Amino acid sequence: xxxxxxxxxxxxxxxxxxxxxxLAAAGVEFExxxxxxxxxxxxxxxxxxxxxxxxxxVEIDGMKMVQTRAILSYIAGKYNLYGKDLKxxxxxxxxxxxxxxxxxxxxxxxxxxxxxKEKNLALIMERATHRYFPVFEKALxxxxxxxxxxxxxxxxxxxxxxxxxxxxxxxxAVLSGFPQLQAFxxxxxxxxxxxxxxxxxxxxxPPPDDHYVATVLKVLTE
Amino acid sequence: xxxxxxxxxxxxxxxxxxxxxxLAAAGVEFExxxxxxxEDLEKLRNDGSLLxxxxxxVEMDGMKMVQTRAILSYIAAKHNLYGKDLKxxxxxxxxxxxxxxxxxxxxxxxxxxxxxKEKNLALIIQRAKTRYFPVYEKALKxxxxxxxxxxxxxxxxxxxxxxxxxxxxxxxxxxxxxxxLQAFKGRxxxxxxxxxxxxxxxxxxPxxxxxxxxxxxxxxxx
Numbered sequence: 001x002x003x004x005x006x007x008x009x010x011x012x013x014x015x016x017x018x019x020x021x022x023l024a025a026a027g028v029e030f031e032x033x034x035x036x037x038x039x040x041x042x043x044x045x046x047x048x049x050x051x052x053x054x055x056x057x058v059e060i061d062g063m064k065m066v067q068t069r070a071i072l073s074y075i076a077g078k079y080n081l082y083g084k085d086l087k088x089x090x091x092x093x094x095x096x097x098x099x100x101x102x103x104x105x106x107x108x109x110x111x112x113x114x115x116x117k118e119k120n121l122a123l124i125m126e127r128a129t130h131r132y133f134p135v136f137e138k139a140l141x142x143x144x145x146x147x148x149x150x151x152x153x154x155x156x157x158x159x160x161x162x163x164x165x166x167x168x169x170x171x172x173a174v175l176s177g178f179p180q181l182q183a184f185x186x187x188x189x190x191x192x193x194x195x196x197x198x199x200x201x202x203x204x205x206p207p208p209d210d211h212y213v214a215t216v217l218k219v220l221t222e
Numbered sequence: 223x224x225x226x227x228x229x230x231x232x233x234x235x236x237x238x239x240x241x242x243x244x245l246a247a248a249g250v251e252f253e254x255x256x257x258x259x260x261e262d263l264e265k266l267r268n269d270g271s272l273l274x275x276x277x278x279x280v281e282m283d284g285m286k287m288v289q290t291r292a293i294l295s296y297i298a299a300k301h302n303l304y305g306k307d308l309k310x311x312x313x314x315x316x317x318x319x320x321x322x323x324x325x326x327x328x329x330x331x332x333x334x335x336x337x338x339k340e341k342n343l344a345l346i347i348q349r350a351k352t353r354y355f356p357v358y359e360k361a362l363k364x365x366x367x368x369x370x371x372x373x374x375x376x377x378x379x380x381x382x383x384x385x386x387x388x389x390x391x392x393x394x395x396x397x398x399x400x401x402x403l404q405a406f407k408g409r410x411x412x413x414x415x416x417x418x419x420x421x422x423x424x425x426x427x428p429x430x431x432x433x434x435x436x437x438x439x440x441x442x443x444x
Contacts, residue, residue: 052353077308131275135273
């Protein structure tokens with residue numbers, strides 16, 4: 001008996017945001033339950049809902065799925081966002097893993113100690129402009145197609161547009177040396193499902209603030 | 223044009239060891255090119271061989287694959303170790319993410335100072351016994367099969383055996399409360415390809431010693 005997927009997480013981006021993006025890009029409506037007390041979290045563990053006692057949790061197709069990558073792979077596979085064969089999947093996986101390393105730096109940033117924040121921010125910019133964005137700029141330039149892999153929208157494209165927007169929130173001019181990525185950003189933002197997700201009142205969550213950080217720490221810390 | 227896969231990494235476990243395990247279990251012979259100095263790593267970077275300037279890198283099927291999970295997923299799918307459908311793949315992915323997290327913690331121990339190591343070892347043992355091993359013990363108990371998913375050997379089984387042996391290196395009786403995992407360990411260790419990999423003279427790498435740790439620090443600058 002399938003209904004809409006149900007996302008269980010904090011009311012913020014964190015590790016659930018790429019999942020919200022991918023479901024939205026696949027045109028899949030979903031419901032959300034937000035955690036803000038430790039009791040709710042402990043209850044989920046006690047219920048046996050959290051396989052490794054961790055969030056995110058997504059109830060989908062009769063499964064209580066955990067582990068962000070497992071959830072994303074499943075959604076990508078189910079909604080034809082994972083390439084047409086093993087080799088395309090390999091490239092999508094490589095690109096996604098690279099982008100994830102970058103977005104994880106951004107996700108962890110609000111939780112870094114105050115004395116490390118400046119250094120971490122500089123590292124995000126350095127990695128984005130020297131390690132990650134050049135790879136995707138080059139890929140798009142080489143094949144001249146609209147999408148990263150196989151001339152078709154895939155998980156890799158969705159994750160890249162998410163990453164670009166997240167870095168731009170911290171460094172608005174970050175794409176200045178990347179014309180292909182600028183065009184990619186425009187194209188992706190104009191796709192109907194993504195355009196809808198970028199509008200206010202969509203399930204997209206705002207950047208983390210102090211309240212979000214405090215909530216996460218309160219819920220997860222003994 | 224298929225040759226043997228060629229692995230580029232240091233002559234130690236690190237993030238490449240799970241790849242060695244999976245190839246070995248699949249009965250795939252592979253070659254290794256060891257990074258022994260900082261210059262070796264720079265050469266790979268300057269060649270353009272490393273998509274994100276990082277290792278592991280595996281040359282196979284005309285690709286220079288990077289990102290451990292991407293490489294493992296490709297090998298698993300290519301050699302029929304990834305389940306028969308999307309749902310089985312979802313369970314394999316969830317299980318693999320769990321053992322990856324556990325092994326990720328254990329992998330860092332040799333690099334830590336005595337004080338940090340002691341604290342982390344206690345946490346690892348606690349997590350292994352209360353967060354990770356119970357999941358796999360229960361899975362085996364619930365379906366009564368020899369393997370974790372789909373009654374057939376998969377990537378999840380191979381990685382679980384690797385994690386068990388790794389944990390046992392730090393606490394020999396860590397499986398004392400898990401009878402089904404003890405039986406699982408015996409069964410999987412006896413699979414011919416895996417039995418061969420567990421013998422001296424195979425490409426399995428030993429636990430890092432101090433000399434090796436110093437070399438790795440020099441190569442990667444940390």
